[in-house]
Amino acid sequence: MKLSRWTGWAGGKAVPWALPIGLLAAWQAAAAAGWLSSRVLPAPTDVIVAAWNLASNGELWKHLSVSFWRALTGFAIGGSIGFLLGLLNGVFRPAERLLDTSIQMIRNIPHLALIPLVILWFGIGEEAKVFLVALGVLFPMYVNTLHGIRNVDAGLLEMGRVYGLGPWQLFWRIWLPGALPSILVGLRYALGIMWLTLIVAETIAADRGIGYLAMNAREFMQTDVVVFSILLYALFGKLADSIARFLERRWLRWNVNYQHI
Amino acid sequence: MGPGRGAELILEQVGKQFGDKHALRRVNLVVKRGEFVAIIGRSGCGKSTLLRLAAGLEEPTSGRILVDGEELRGLNEKARVMFQDARLLPWRRVMDNVGLGLKGEWEPKALEVLEQVGLADRADDWPTVLSGGQRQRVALARALISHPQLLLLDEPLGALDALTRIDMQRLIERLWLEQKFTALLVTHDVDEAVMLADRVILIEDGVCTLDVPVRLPRPRQRGDAAFADLVDTILRRILGTKPEERAIASVSIGEKRRAL
Ligand SMILES: Nc1ncnc2c1ncn2[C@@H]1O[C@H](COP(=O)(O)OP(=O)(O)O)[C@@H](O)[C@H]1O
Ligand SMILES: [Mg+2]
Numbered sequence: 001m002k003l004s005r006w007t008g009w010a011g012g013k014a015v016p017w018a019l020p021i022g023l024l025a026a027w028q029a030a031a032a033a034g035w036l037s038s039r040v041l042p043a044p045t046d047v048i049v050a051a052w053n054l055a056s057n058g059e060l061w062k063h064l065s066v067s068f069w070r071a072l073t074g075f076a077i078g079g080s081i082g083f084l085l086g087l088l089n090g091v092f093r094p095a096e097r098l099l100d101t102s103i104q105m106i107r108n109i110p111h112l113a114l115i116p117l118v119i120l121w122f123g124i125g126e127e128a129k130v131f132l133v134a135l136g137v138l139f140p141m142y143v144n145t146l147h148g149i150r151n152v153d154a155g156l157l158e159m160g161r162v163y164g165l166g167p168w169q170l171f172w173r174i175w176l177p178g179a180l181p182s183i184l185v186g187l188r189y190a191l192g193i194m195w196l197t198l199i200v201a202e203t204i205a206a207d208r209g210i211g212y213l214a215m216n217a218r219e220f221m222q223t224d225v226v227v228f229s230i231l232l233y234a235l236f237g238k239l240a241d242s243i244a245r246f247l248e249r250r251w252l253r254w255n256v257n258y259q260h261i
Numbered sequence: 262m263g264p265g266r267g268a269e270l271i272l273e274q275v276g277k278q279f280g281d282k283h284a285l286r287r288v289n290l291v292v293k294r295g296e297f298v299a300i301i302g303r304s305g306c307g308k309s310t311l312l313r314l315a316a317g318l319e320e321p322t323s324g325r326i327l328v329d330g331e332e333l334r335g336l337n338e339k340a341r342v343m344f345q346d347a348r349l350l351p352w353r354r355v356m357d358n359v360g361l362g363l364k365g366e367w368e369p370k371a372l373e374v375l376e377q378v379g380l381a382d383r384a385d386d387w388p389t390v391l392s393g394g395q396r397q398r399v400a401l402a403r404a405l406i407s408h409p410q411l412l413l414l415d416e417p418l419g420a421l422d423a424l425t426r427i428d429m430q431r432l433i434e435r436l437w438l439e440q441k442f443t444a445l446l447v448t449h450d451v452d453e454a455v456m457l458a459d460r461v462i463l464i465e466d467g468v469c470t471l472d473v474p475v476r477l478p479r480p481r482q483r484g485d486a487a488f489a490d491l492v493d494t495i496l497r498r499i500l501g502t503k504p505e506e507r508a509i510a511s512v513s514i515g516e517k518r519r520a521l
Contacts (some may be wrong), residue, residue, distance in 0.1 A: 159348040161336065162316055163403070164362045173361070177352040254352040254387045 012232040042224040047231070048222035059213070064232075067198060067209040070126065071236075074133025075194050082190070083183070086145025091175065096146075103142060111135040112200055125207040135199040137190040144186025148175060148179030186247050191240035199233055228235065267295035267443030268339045268410035270315060276467070277310050284310040286467035287324070287417035297437060297444045299458035301451060301499070306464050308447040312413045315445060316340050328411070341409035343417040347396035349388035349403075356384040359403045368404070374402040378432060394425035398432070405436060414436075414446040419454065430456055433478065451495050455488060456481055461495060471498055 004183035024044055030036045031043030037108040038046065085103065089096035111132060122128035152175055160174050202211020210229050270292040277285040284307040292298050302308050313319045314326060317337035325487055328340075349358045359371040375381045378398040388396060394447040397417055404412060414433075418426045434457055448454050454461045455475055464470035473495060477487055 153348075155346060155348050156343065156350060158318060159342070159344065160362075162318065162340070162342045164336075164407075169362065172351075173350065175322075177350070180352075254389065256389050260411070 014211050027221060038223060039221065040223070040228060046224040047227050050222070054213075054225070054228070063208060063210050063213045067211070070129045070196050070202075070209065071133060071194050074130045074197070075137050075190065077130065078134030078137035079141050079187070079190055082141030082186075083135070083145050085138075086142045086183075086186075087149060087175075090146045090149025090179070091171075100146075103139075104106065107139045107143070112197065113203060115201065118202065119205055124207065128205065129201045129209075132201045133194055133197045136193040139188045140189040140193060141183075144182045144189070148182025148186075150176035151182065180251055181248075181257075184244065187247070188241065188244035191244055192237065195237050195240065196234060243257060266410065267293075267441055268326075268329050269294050270411060270445070271327040272311075272315075272324065273327070275314060275321045275326060276323035277307070277314060277319065278322045278366060283467050285314075285321075285464075288464070288467070288469055290462065290469060292443055292445060295443055297446070297457055298452035298462060299446045299448055299460070299464045300464060301448060301454050301495070302464035303499075304449065307467050309415055310462070312342065312415050312445065312447055315411070316342050337411070340411040340413055341404040341407065342413045342415065343397070343400050343404050345416040345419050347388070347393075347400040349396055349399055351388055352453055353388075354384070355380065355386050355388060355391070355399050358388060358399060359406055361403060364406065367432045370406055371402075374406045375399075377405075377436065378402045380452045389508060392425075394421050397421065397429060398492060399502055401429075401433070401436070405440065408440065411443045411445070412446065414448075416447050416449065419449065426453070427444075431480075433457065438479070451492050451499070452483070455492050455495070456483070463495070463499060471495070498515060 012189070027036070027041070028044045031041065031046075036043075040051075051060070069147050085099065089100055089103075114135070116130045118131055122131060151246060156174050156178065157170065160170050198209075199211055202209040203215055206212040206215075210232050214229035217223075217229070240242070270290075272288050272290040275285060275288045275290075276283065288311065290298075300308050300311065302386055310319065315333075316336065317335055317340070328337060335453055337343075348394060349355075350361070353361070355375070356368070356371050357374060360367040363370075372381055372384060375384055378401055380395060380398055380402070383391065383399075384393065391399065401415070401438065418429050421429060430453060437457075444457075444477065446454070452459075455477075458475055461471070461473045461475060462469050463473075473491070477485070477491070481488055483489075
């Protein structure tokens, strides 16, 4: 029984982790043997020590909370604008005819290319970062919400009308759940863009935040802190992805494509 | 008028145009209270359009539709439609699909109609795990839960296999006999029309060209000589409009007999 559980674990959950753990061990060994200069890559243990120091002197929390706040505020603003515009243009054809072309034109400007302009407008204050994140997040939410709404089965909508659903019920029972798979794809994509935008914005112009932590450490050759910052970003990226997956599993239970994730 | 009593449906000179294309020209049709009428015709002859007009999903471009003596404007609230594809909401469980749009204490009623269609034990399943026949039975339960006075069926059994189809025909007939709603069934299967209907209507080129009463006693038997003769006559009439097809018609009728 015990053995079979262990082999089950080893055969199932452990396999994906074998390679990263192996690489980590090799990295530690190379650093310890002196083959890897700490200027290039610090040993994993050094990174852990740096993390511990940052956490215990309170620096880490300061930067973390600032980055989190920027990410979430920007995401909330841009995400909801994109979502609402997508709904509006998806449900009402006239709105789409009025707005869609303009939105698509703005979408073609890479939002990170606006950084110089944004700094001119807002300085390097919070607004600049929040604005960039919001702008980056807006378009994937918009495009995927619109796509989802447009692809809602017209037959189901017609059925809803025959069965006496009013406009609100049609929206909550048919439009929204029908568009949800696509909206969640947009959400997942937007979460990725959110971190990417933040990394770039904080690295270029900031006086706080994880990106600033990394850039500041670079000036003092603290590669351990730099690597730790990068790992933090990776961790948050993974976290955001897990949240999106969780929502998919929860809200798309009915969809056979999501029943076995 | 209590629930379960059928509505009367009258179409007067009804026409429907899409652009400059006539889907229906001049349809005159009276469906009496509680009557079961089947509409047959070739694909594209306007059968679905007729049902959509009766449901109030489209407005006629000429003529008028009367439901219980009143001209129909907007959705027909006395009608429920069963579509060829069951059109269940995949994100709602069977039970919630049946109770769609109902207010108040609908759960016991939903279980009751699911019982009637033999699916009470699937109430908590997702529609995606059901077979085609089971989905149509859920759609039937959804249509009947609100005791419609008029049931419009647009080839609801067209996509089912032969055996499931026969089961469904029996189920529809039984529920119709119990609840006495008016039924308008579109089908391309003459056999099915004769099995279920009091009257079979043929639509050709946007007008009703044939109106045959079916006076066979229920439950009807497919093997019956009178049944087979009637199916035969109607098929001949449909296919016989073009002389060169008459031979094909009799062959396919022969095959049909053998298959039954
Ligand atoms: N919304 C529509 N717009 C344009 N043409 C339509 C529309 N609905 C149906 N038609 C046309 O009207 C004719 C009748 O269609 P339909 O009633 O669906 O036929 P049936 O159900 O008998 O196969 C067809 O030629 C079809 O192309
Ligand atoms: Mg049709």
